[in-house]
Amino acid sequence: MDSMPRDASGPLNPLRQLSLGRLRLRTSAKWRTFPDDVLPLWVAEMDVPLAEPVVRAVTDAMTIGDTGYAAGSGYADALAEFARKRWGWHGLAVERTALVPDVMLGIVEVLKLITGPGDAVVVNCPVYPPFYQFVEHLDRRVVEAPLGEGLRIDFAALDDAFRRAAGGGRPAAYLLCSPHNPTGTVHTADELSAVAALAADHGVRVVVDEVHAPIVAPGAVFVPYLSVPGAQSGMSLMSASKAWNLAGLKAALAVAGPGAADDLARMPEEVSHGPSHLGVIAHTAALRDGADWLDAVLAGLDDNRRLLAELLDEHLPEIRYEPAPGTYLAWLDCRALPLGDDPAAVFLERGRVALTSGTRFGAGGAGHARLNLATSPELITEAVRRMTVALGRPPG
Structure with missing residues (x-):
């Protein structure tokens, strides 16, 4: 299934409407830079269908x-x-x-x-x-x-x-x-x-x-x-x-x-x-x-921020992450882990999850990685599972 049922408490969350298989049909940079066994949560593209007024x-x-x-x-x-x-x-x-x-x-x-x-x-x-x-x-x-x-x-x-x-x-x-x-x-x-x-x-x-x-x-x-x-x-x-x-x-x-x-x-x-x-x-x-569509995305992103914080606290407590109110990006401080200046490289090689290397962001970026939250809760959960495996820990 490529979509999920409407939640009775609110509008359909655009971040939960596309399956991984459907997303892999895309030919943009997010989905073509890495092999298919890599989960891409790096570049600033959202895993959503476009707003109907735009289409x-x-x-x-x-x-x-x-x-x-x-x-x-x-x-x-x-x-x-x-x-x-x-x-x-x-x-x-x-x-x-x-x-x-x-x-x-x-x-x-x-x-x-x-x-x-x-x-x-x-x-x-x-x-x-x-x-x-x-x-x-x-x-x-x-x-x-x-x-x-x-x-x-x-x-x-x-x-x-x-x-x-x-x-x-x-x-x-x-x-x-x-x-x-x-x-x-x-x-x-x-x-x-x-x-x-x-x-x-x-x-x-x-x-x-x-x-x-x-x-x-x-x-x-x-x-x-x-x-x-x-x-x-x-x-x-x-x-x-x-x-x-x-x-x-x-x-x-x-x-x-x-x-x-x-x-x-x-x-x-x-x-x-x-x-x-x-x-x-x-x-x-x-x-x-497109305001209604945007509001649904913003609500979904807020849920994803909380989810990521909970998953990291449970499985990777050494990673410091403070949910921030702007953008759909998460800035992860991995300096407490033995991953060197470029933790994204380790997560890619050992966990097959692509994040953006913090070293690309100038001074203060070493030991950090940027994760794109504009995806489904299921893929965020899978990303943390893969990051945990990359450290040689049981995924839980």
């Missing part, structure tokens, strides 16, 4: 041959309405948006607008590996500001990083991940306001990757960076990609604060040629009509 919108477009070039403000209009309903943010101005191919390529284009070759970009490590790859390929310098207690922003470290980055009056940027990948930390309004004030003090421009913005646990609050006092010169990159599993349908939006509007206006026109028209259609449908 309908793309199918309708294909039926009428609507496969040309992207045009219009429909995506930005849908994001602005979603932001009003979801986050109570009324400040997303459609006229201060630009269509970009995806969030990371949008970040690259924004960094081109506000920094030059050799300039510094500050990141909070451990952090999403492409932050390093894309910034360095752009011929900018990465300056690390490690996270502090509780995997939250360490403002003393950030102040020092800003001082080094902007030394000599050179332009500098701060690439903030919000919610944070891989830790799942959701920054508070006070923290983001402090970021804005500190950046202003040092003349550092803030660029925020908010691709995980819709993925916060029930009861948690996501705060858009551009909504806090002092953030007027910031820029955000947003997309429906992560929340609705649309990575293969490329489209994202760069959003400028009022003080950054002139910078965004210098975005080369050809950048808007990169997004897929079908991607724009899919993302727009997700934001306009």
Whole structure:
């Protein structure tokens, strides 16, 4: 069976609708990078059927041959309405948006607008590996500001990083991940306001990757960076990609604060040629009509966070894991186990379960691994069983 019955207490959980056999029919990176005996819980793809409004919108477009070039403000209009309903943010101005191919390529284009070759970009490590790859390929310098207690922003470290980055009056940027990948930390309004004030003090421009913005646990609050006092010169990159599993349908939006509007206006026109028209259609449908589906996913993810914590406590108590309210990723501290700097390599070799190596996330990542929670409870249970076997312990 590829689906499970509807729970009488709530809507059908999209994370419980697809069997492992059905998932292995997929040809994306998650399911084709490793052999079939490996359970893949690494890259940020969700094991879900797509939201019905998205499927309908793309199918309708294909039926009428609507496969040309992207045009219009429909995506930005849908994001602005979603932001009003979801986050109570009324400040997303459609006229201060630009269509970009995806969030990371949008970040690259924004960094081109506000920094030059050799300039510094500050990141909070451990952090999403492409932050390093894309910034360095752009011929900018990465300056690390490690996270502090509780995997939250360490403002003393950030102040020092800003001082080094902007030394000599050179332009500098701060690439903030919000919610944070891989830790799942959701920054508070006070923290983001402090970021804005500190950046202003040092003349550092803030660029925020908010691709995980819709993925916060029930009861948690996501705060858009551009909504806090002092953030007027910031820029955000947003997309429906992560929340609705649309990575293969490329489209994202760069959003400028009022003080950054002139910078965004210098975005080369050809950048808007990169997004897929079908991607724009899919993302727009997700934001306009996919809220119920998203809420069902969020409830399922919250259950999965609790399940993983319980399984680790029972079978692998040496692994430190604190369920975080943001993203669908779990950051596992395996340093108490004799697995060296790269526990993911051991779990892959001995347990045939693929996690993402913590060493890829910069300083603070050694001895850690990232696990993708956006799958069924059964596969999370099987993953922990395999990790236990990898350590030579009975699976229980």
